[in-house]
Amino acid sequence: MTERRILRISGSDTREFLQGLVTNDIAKLDRGLVYAALLTPQGKYLADFFLKAEGEDVLLDVAEELGDMLMQRLTMYKLRADVKIETTGLHLHRGQGEGPQDALPDPRSVALGWRAYRDEPQKEASDTDWDAVRVAEMVPETGIELTPDSFILEMGFERLDGVDFRKGCYVGQEVTARMKHKTELRKGLARVTVEGTAEPGTEIEADGKAAGTLLTRAGDQALAYLRFDRAKGPMKAGEATVTWAAEAHNS
Numbered sequence: 001m002t003e004r005r006i007l008r009i010s011g012s013d014t015r016e017f018l019q020g021l022v023t024n025d026i027a028k029l030d031r032g033l034v035y036a037a038l039l040t041p042q043g044k045y046l047a048d049f050f051l052k053a054e055g056e057d058v059l060l061d062v063a064e065e066l067g068d069m070l071m072q073r074l075t076m077y078k079l080r081a082d083v084k085i086e087t088t089g090l091h092l093h094r095g096q097g098e099g100p101q102d103a104l105p106d107p108r109s110v111a112l113g114w115r116a117y118r119d120e121p122q123k124e125a126s127d128t129d130w131d132a133v134r135v136a137e138m139v140p141e142t143g144i145e146l147t148p149d150s151f152i153l154e155m156g157f158e159r160l161d162g163v164d165f166r167k168g169c170y171v172g173q174e175v176t177a178r179m180k181h182k183t184e185l186r187k188g189l190a191r192v193t194v195e196g197t198a199e200p201g202t203e204i205e206a207d208g209k210a211a212g213t214l215l216t217r218a219g220d221q222a223l224a225y226l227r228f229d230r231a232k233g234p235m236k237a238g239e240a241t242v243t244w245a246a247e248a249h250n251s
Contacts, residue, residue: 005067006090006117007060009074013081014058018051021077023152023176025167029053033104033115035162037152038073043175045150046073048142048162050115052104059117061092063142077171093122094130108160109137132218138191144200145189145215145223153179154188154225187212190231192224196240204242206235214242 009018019026024036034051047070049062062070067087074085092115099105099114106112111133113126133139140146140155153176157163165180179185192204194217204212204224212226214237226244235242 003064004061004092005064006088006092007062007067007071008054008057008084008086008088009060010057010084010086011082013083014056017078017081017083018058019167020169021074021171022051023157023163023170023172024051024161025164026051026058027167028164029058033107035107035160037157037162038070039152039170039172039176041171043151043172043179044148045146045152045155046070046148048146048152050107052117059088059090061115061117065143090117090119091121092116093118094128095126096128108139108162109133111137112139129218131216132221135191135216135218135221135223138189138223140189140223141216145225151179152176154185156189186229187225187227190224190226190228190244192222192226192242192244194220194222194237194240194242196238198237198240198242202237202240204231204235204237206230206232211235214240 015026022036022038024034028034029051036051037048038046040046047062047066049060052059071085094113094115096113100116103114103116105114134141138156139160146155152163163176165177198214200215200217202214203210204214209230211230212224215223215225231244
C-alpha cells in the first residue's frame with residue numbers, strides 16, 4: 001500500500017483557499033471525505049488526495065512521495081491568506097466492510113472500503129488485494145497511472161467523483177472544462193484482459209502501431225492507458241495478447 005502523508009491545513013481562510021485551488025467542491029467536506037486533485041495551470045496532474053473536515057481544520061491525505069512538492073506548491077499559493085500548512089503525525093487506516101466509528105467511506109468507490117486517521121500506525125494490515133480492487137473498479141494510483149503527463153478526465157476523475165463542474169474556478173479549470181465539453185476523449189484509462197507475460201510499463205501495439213501502455217496488473221486483468229481509436233481487436237504487449245472491451249468501458 002502506498003505510504004501516505006497526512007497534512008493539516010488550518011486558519012480562517014482554509015476552505016476558501018482550497019476552493020480556489022482543487023478540482024472538487026470543498027462544500028462536500030460537510031458530507032464526508034472529498035477526493036480531489038491539484039493541477040498545473042495547463043490542466044495536467046500534480047497530485048491527488050483526500051480531504052477531511054476536522055473541526056475548522058482540513059486534513060489532507062496524499063501519497064508520501066508527493067508530500068514535499070504539495071506542501072511547497074500550497075505554500076506558494078498561500079500568499080497573505082490566513083492559512084497554515086503542516087505535517088501531522090497521523091496514520092492512515094484502511095479496510096473493507098463496515099468501518100469503525102471514526103472511519104469514512106472512500107468517495108471513489110464503495111469497493112474501496114473506508115479510511116480513518118489515527119495517532120498509531122495500522123497494526124493489522126488489511127488482507128485485501130487493493131491492486132485487484134483498483135483494477136476491477138478502474139481506479140488510478142498515484143505514480144503509476146497518475147503521472148505528470150496525466151489529464152484527470154482521461155484518468156476517470158468524473159466517474160470517481162474527483163472533479164466538480166459547477167464549483168467555479170480552480171487551477172487548471174479552463175483546460176479541464178474544455179476537455180469535458182469535447183465530443184469524446186480519444187485516450188484514457190481502460191481495463192483490459194491480458195493473456196501471457198507482460199510487465200507493467202510494457203507498450204501496447206495494435207497492427208504495429210502504438211496503442212497504449214500496460215499499467216497495474218492483477219491476474220489476467222489490468223489497467224492500461226489506451227488510444228481508443230487504435231485499441232481494436234487483439235493487441236500485443238511484449239509476448240502477451242491484450243484485448244479491450246469498449247462496451248464495458250462505456251457502460
